[in-house]
Amino acid sequence: MSLSATTPVTGAPARPFLRHLERAGLYLALSVAAFLSVFPFLWMLVSATNSSGEIIRGKLGLGDQFWINLDNFMTQVDLPLVMWNSAKVAVLSTVLTIAVSSLAGYGFEMFRSKMRERLYSLVLLTLMVPFAALMIPLFMMIGQAGLINTHIAILLPSIASAFIIFYFRQATKAFPTELRDAARVDGLKEWQIFLFIYVPVMRSTYAAAFVIVFMTSWNNYLWPLIVLQSNETKTITLVVSALASAYYPDFGVVMIGTILATLPTLIVFFVMQRQFVAGMLGSVK
Amino acid sequence: MADVRLQAVRKTFGVLDVIKGVDLDIRAGEFVVFVGPSGCGKSTLLRMIAGLEDISEGTLTIGGQTMNDVDPSQRGIAMVFQSYALYPHMTVRENMGFALRFAGMDKQEIARRVQSAARILELEPLLERKPKALSGGQRQRVAIGRAIVRNPKVFLFDEPLSNLDAELRVHMRVEIARLHKELKTTVIYVTHDQVEAMTLADKIVVLRAGQVEQVGAPLDLYDDPANLFVAGFIGAPRINVFTGQVTARLPGAAEVRLDGFAERRLVIPLTGEAPAEGTEIRLGIRPEHLTEGGAESLPIEIDMFEHLGGETFAYGRSRSGETIIVSTRNGRHLKAGQVLAAGFDASKALLFDAAGLRIR
Structure with missing residues (x-):
């Protein structure tokens, strides 16, 4: 005689109908949430195949205007140049931000000092200051430095990111101090410990930070709008925005621009998806 | 193999005295165990010998040379940590050879030393594995191997068996004793487990609140304790x-x-x-x-x-x-x-x- 045949089922009595209903409700709510999230993206893809007039009329089906829209876009925009500008700014900004902020996060966590927490609090306080409040003094500083219309004007203010410093410090709490001790006994200097032990061990944290900073930097609009005034330096977000704010905007062309502006961030996210999730959960297991 | 001498060694963190003046002579080749309850300063003292903590006052000599301000890698020591501290992104072979590679040693000599240590510790089949693919006991053996390849004058062990289960702990205890017999290197070993202290040590140093309570051979401490604390700490069940x-x-x-x-x-x-x-x-x-x-x-x-x-x-x-x-x-x-x-x-x-x- 099997155990399952003789053992009475304990706990709440099974109520399959209620359980199915509960599950159905859950799936419905999740489906609505998923639809609301994905719809703008789908709408963007579909609209890129329609003419501006069809988009304004609210057409939701696929059209035959894609190649025309693309051709119009390519004639209006120097795509290689704006993509290069965006890529240059995003990659440099990401690499520099991560390099500086991870060093700061490592330092804040690893080195004991009386001033450590006070200094760290000051860094965190900068998170409370809205960018709108910084814009004008920052613009004046950049202007006085003669950096208007240069990509350095975008890179400089973004390098030391309080949020990424915070993120790295929190992640560093899980970095075993005994690894650092072992490395010191093995003869490594502090910078070597950082480079040869910390960075490889924390690679998931770096990957997650890369995704976050790259997306933020690629999608950055307001500050580039203020400091990049010549067409030669403009990034894709500025160009798409300019297309949309024309006197008679061609929304089909705008949608092509939006797709092209979205593609790199999508690629980065999908390529680094696993590392991103691991990094958000913590590098050190 | 070298002798280790501590003279009036103190460690202070601000106003807090953690090590309150320790004098100790450790002969070359001796197996010395620091034992005491949690927070007694035994690990801090070991880390001071290793160079991972500064010495606030007093003198530390290893092989007759003052080591107070010498870099940990130049002290002729190798350390085995409680959590093994293996580099997770490196294979066992890379972990064991890392310090030698960093010291600029010839590749063939590194390979020879790693192979020799792996043979002693029966790690040869595991050399290409990463630490996460090893059991606790295997990781500990790699950590010991990493120390052996450096051919140190003094081995430092910081509660190396604490993370192992009871059976493995006994096994590794015997392994460490065998290793000491084979290598004849000076060993300083920290534990809170008095059974480990009794079974491994040539000499036990009983510490309490940053001070040495008694130093002696295991059975001498057992038979002739200097005070009630030592009598209570050495011997299971308690006196x-x-x-x-x-x-x-x-x-x-x-x-x-x-x-x-x-x-x-x-x-x-x-x-x-x-x-x-x-x-x-x-x-x-x-x-x-x-x-x-x-x-x-x-x-x-x-x-x-x-x-x-x-x-x-x-x-x-x-x-x-x-x-x-x-x-x-x-x-x-x-x-x-x-x-x-x-x-x-x-x-x-x-x-x-x-x-x-x-x-x-």
């Missing part, structure tokens, strides 16, 4: 302690009365002068010295037992309320509630004053 008073000074002995046993007078032989009549004392008797026979005997009511098969620990209370443990090889017949006439030989009893210092 039984009775409170009482001196009732008379006798030639070469003290007559004492124990609280709760007013009718009994015990004569404890001493090599020195007995304390004055009326002096408060503590009488320590090891559990294995309390038996059902013996010249002196105290009635102990038994509460519970631990039958280990070969021997039995009977837990009871003295009449004054102290927990008393009796260790016997013939205890299967004992029952809870039974009053045991726990006998002992007075020459095996250890006498301490009220402050816990030994009266010999």
Whole structure:
């Protein structure tokens, strides 16, 4: 005689109908949430195949205007140049931000000092200051430095990111101090410990930070709008925005621009998806 | 192999004295164990020897050279950590050869040393694995291997077996003892486990609150502890302690009365002068010295037992309320509630004053 045949089922009595209903409700709510999230993206893809007039009329089906829209876009925009500008700014900004902020996060966590927490609090306080409040003094500083219309004007203010410093410090709490001790006994200097032990061990944290900073930097609009005034330096977000704010905007062309502006961030996210999730959960297991 | 000498070594964190002046001589090739309760400063002292903590005052010499301000990698030491501290992104082979590679050693010599250490520690089949693919015991062996390849003058072990299960701990303990016999290198080993200390050490250093309580061979500490703390820390189960008073000074002995046993007078032989009549004392008797026979005997009511098969620990209370443990090889017949006439030989009893210092 099997155990399952003789053992009475304990706990709440099974109520399959209620359980199915509960599950159905859950799936419905999740489906609505998923639809609301994905719809703008789908709408963007579909609209890129329609003419501006069809988009304004609210057409939701696929059209035959894609190649025309693309051709119009390519004639209006120097795509290689704006993509290069965006890529240059995003990659440099990401690499520099991560390099500086991870060093700061490592330092804040690893080195004991009386001033450590006070200094760290000051860094965190900068998170409370809205960018709108910084814009004008920052613009004046950049202007006085003669950096208007240069990509350095975008890179400089973004390098030391309080949020990424915070993120790295929190992640560093899980970095075993005994690894650092072992490395010191093995003869490594502090910078070597950082480079040869910390960075490889924390690679998931770096990957997650890369995704976050790259997306933020690629999608950055307001500050580039203020400091990049010549067409030669403009990034894709500025160009798409300019297309949309024309006197008679061609929304089909705008949608092509939006797709092209979205593609790199999508690629980065999908390529680094696993590392991103691991990094958000913590590098050190 | 080198000797290690600590002279008036202190460590302070701000106003906090963590190590309060330690003097210690460790001979070349000796296996020394630092033992003591949590927070006694044993790991801090080890880290000071390793160079991972600064020495606030005093002098540390290794092989006759002052090492206070020398970089950890230049001290001729190798350290094994409690959590193994293996580099997770490197294979076992890379982990073991990392320090040598960094020191600029020839690749062939690195390979030879890694291979030799792997053979000693039976790690050869695991050399291409990453640490996460190893068991706790294997990781610990890699950590030891990483230390061996450096051919250090002094091995430092910081509670290396604490993360292992009981069976593996015993196995690794034997491995470490065998390794020391083979390599004949000076070893400084930190543990809070007195069994590890007793079984591995040539010399035990008992620490409490940043101070050395006693230094000596394991059995010397067991048989002749300097104070009640050492007597309590060395030996498992713990030594039984009775409170009482001196009732008379006798030639070469003290007559004492124990609280709760007013009718009994015990004569404890001493090599020195007995304390004055009326002096408060503590009488320590090891559990294995309390038996059902013996010249002196105290009635102990038994509460519970631990039958280990070969021997039995009977837990009871003295009449004054102290927990008393009796260790016997013939205890299967004992029952809870039974009053045991726990006998002992007075020459095996250890006498301490009220402050816990030994009266010999």
